Amino acid sequence: MAHIVLAGDSVFDNGVYVPGQPDVVRQLRAALPTGAGASLVAVDGAVVRGVQRQIAVLPAGTTHLVVSVGGNDALGQEWMLGRPSRLVAESLDLFADLRGAFRQDYGAMLDAALAHGVPVAACTIYDPRFLDADRQRRAVTALAFFNDIILRECFLRGVALLDLRLICNEAGDYANPIEPSARGGEKIAAAIAAMALGDATRGARVVTGRR
Template structure:
């Protein structure tokens, strides 16, 4: 008997974006509409969650889960904004601060992906997008430190990767309710890319 695919969406508001699409459809709605007959999808992601919260999400995975999709890291980066706004005495001192931020994120992110590896399901990992309207070049550079961790850790576990920096590049991809969140247009793009990944996996 062939097992029907069932996708579990893990992570943050990139996948749990219903409150940011006014009179529109969220990522999970687009995904459910675009999936073939018999293919299921469960939203386990929670708006606002960080890497430390995904362990609880893993406990809520449906028993029939066959594929995992993870979007995580953006809220971890947001938590560091107060530190990033602090003055530094030199460029080297600033880089030292950034290295410590990256090291702490790496510790948490690597531990999370190790736990996800134990689930032993095909896994798609999102990077953190950086085309948010109004995002400064300095903050875009800071996000690259988090994305370096995401990419290297996902590759080490041989997880598949969706590069959101290349997918969500237009101002219309971001919500009018909150510009750091994905819009309905972005939801369609994400759902289409996830559907293709499941079909090809």
């Protein structure tokens, strides 16, 4: 039977943000058939480089590994959005350097995940829900730089992809601007369960969670 391991950041390790309600791993266990299981190694606040430590040793019987990470890497660079520049080209050069570093880290993380010899799936970074309209618009635009790397690196390696931008697409899916609510977690868990049970883990298929 399937045993799914969730690695990455607070998209999966969201228990503290949904007090009194089930977190993602509990919702995933509920969505799986009897005999299947799920384990959580994700850590709130983790960045891409931290995932390799999380997955250094996987739980016995692991059949699928799902990773959601990158949002904290992006959040740590939000200062760039307020940096003065004289030309658009200067801003693009900054993002080009950032993309290069993120691509190197993300690719190394995927390679470490694939080295375990089990099917791997990754997640895009979902759109935040900032109340300030200007901050929201800029954040969504900037996240496209990160998500482009995630898509490219996954497709290059044949890694399945869960597009959280399409899965968590309503305000109620968020407990705060950057963390999933119980409702959002339920949608994420359902998409992961559908992927694992259907073994949609080859050919870098994009799973949207739509029914």
